[in-house]
Amino acid sequence: MDEQLDHAPCGFLTLSEDGYILAINQTLLKILNYNQDSLIGQHVNSILTVPARLFVQFYFFPLVKLEHQVEEMYISLETTKEEEIPVLINALLKREKERTVLDCILIPMHKRNEYENELLLAKKETEEALKAKHKAMAELETTLKKLEIQKEALLELNQENQKYQIETKKELELARIIQETSLTDPINNDQFQMEVFYNASGELSGDIYGIYKIDPYRYGIILLDVMGHGISSALITMTLHSLFQRLISAGFPVDLVMKELDSHLHKLFHNNEEARHYSTGIYLLIDTDKQKIDYVNAGHPPALWQDPNGTQYELCFTAPPLGTFEDVVFKTNTFTYKKGGRLLLYTDGVDPLASNYLAPLLRKTASLPLCKLKQEILTSLHNEKNVYHKSDDESFILVDFK
Structure with missing residues (x-):
């Protein structure tokens, strides 16, 4: 297992077809308080709670064999101290050399709130x-x-x-x-060329974004998606907008901006759990002088960064959605970039089924002008909606780095 995966911000587990542990990363070992030697070769039941063992046997493995994958399933792990750790598991069955293995990503979820976002x-x-x-x-x-x-x-x-x-x-x-007036204009100068798209599924939207020039070298881009897409969601977006506009314009670090937005949502619903809303979000602080990008992704669909040579990277989430858990630590990720790269941020309404059509589309259209790429995405989005008949707020931001 490579170093990056071994210490990834989530658990990674490789199982044999019949459920025996073939590989496990250090992140998951630390969560469970195990050492590697004690788990390799053991059945996965050794790290599951009793109810989870039954669930995995009668539901998880049959589903994997049927569909070759599992997405966003909740199970509970058990540490050496018999502590229960609820996790979100994504799994993919694949053929590797002479055997079939099951790769699993496990994300700890210390508290899960169910929301009825259909009843506004x-x-x-x-x-x-x-x-x-x-x-x-x-x-x-x-x-x-x-x-x-x-x-x-x-x-x-x-x-x-x-x-x-x-x-x-x-x-x-x-x-x-x-609400639409509060949206900022894209920035087009000698550093960037930008295109934006924003479409509410009804009268009001739960999506909101902001693009700001902080000083001659620093720029902030934020994209939020509040659960639902009606009046209540729209009201929350406006309260978040006034806060992040002030924080970003003042040049606060990305982790502090997201922490303040998270605290704001907790305060809004402190005495009313039934009305509680959460929001996914991603914020990028771009430094054109140092050619680096700091970002925090709070449960948001991964943004796509494409180098000038066509290599792509996903800016995956580093924290749970805003407003879900108290005392969350928002970790800042940083990477350097080269001029000529391309960035795509989007809400889940642009890829509602996580079908991963955006990455190939971005790669295929690397030579197209940004305005043409925007039309390609809108055409693909229209085709997706015709197939699945799903209505949701849709927003995306495209950036070319000159």
């Missing part, structure tokens, strides 16, 4: 208003059979309801305009 506050209020209207109309119709005078009351109620719908539509349109 606006939808609840609308449904309750409609129920009240139907009930009132039924009562009025019954009364009208006895007293014709109630007709005026029914007409008045209908007029008020129409007025409410018109006013609500106007308010939503105004909110949409305000």
Whole structure:
């Protein structure tokens, strides 16, 4: 196992087809408080809790054999001290030399909150208003059979309801305009050429981004995706926007910017767990003088960096989504770049099924101007939506480094 994988910010495990441990990285060994010799050759059950053993036997392995992969499955590991460690596991079955092996990535998740992002506050209020209207109309119709005078009351109620719908539509349109106005323009100068795309799935969006010139050499780019895509998500994006605009413009380090955004979300929902929202996000601080990029990825789809020679790197997440866990340490990753590279940041609405079509597309279009690449992505996105009929907010940022 190479050094980078051995000390990756997540656990890595290679299993035989029947579940015996063939390789394990130092990160996972440290989490479980094991040494390598005590686990190599042992069955994976030796590091699982009892319920997880049953789950792995009757669900995980059959699913792997059927689909050759598993994505975002939760199981529990057990340390040498019999402590339970919930993890998120992604696994891929592959043929290696003379045998079939199962590569697994395990990400510790100390706390998991389930959110119902399909039931938004606006939808609840609308449904309750409609129920009240139907009930009132039924009562009025019954009364009208006895007293014709109630007709005026029914007409008045209908007029008020129409007025409410018109006013609500106007308010939503105004909110949409305000939200889109807060988005910054792309920067095009002797350092960069940029293209952006932003599309809300409804009147309002849970996506928000910002592009800022901090000083002559430093630039900040941030992209956030708040769960859901309605009024509640849009309100949260606006509170986050005012905060990150101030922090980035002042030149704060990337880890501190993300820590402050995380703390802000925790404070918003401190006394209301039912309304709690989380947000994925990625923030990059670009130094054109030193030609380096610092970044933190909080549970966001991995950004793609492509060197001038076509080599690609994924800026994978280094922390859980904002607002999920208390006292998260946001680790800053840094890499140097060469002029002529290309960067793509996007929200999950651009690749909703994690189909990995963006990386090949970016590689294939390396010689195209940025505006042409933007059209290629939009065409591919349109085709994906036609196949899967999925509606979500869509945002992406393209950057060419001159």
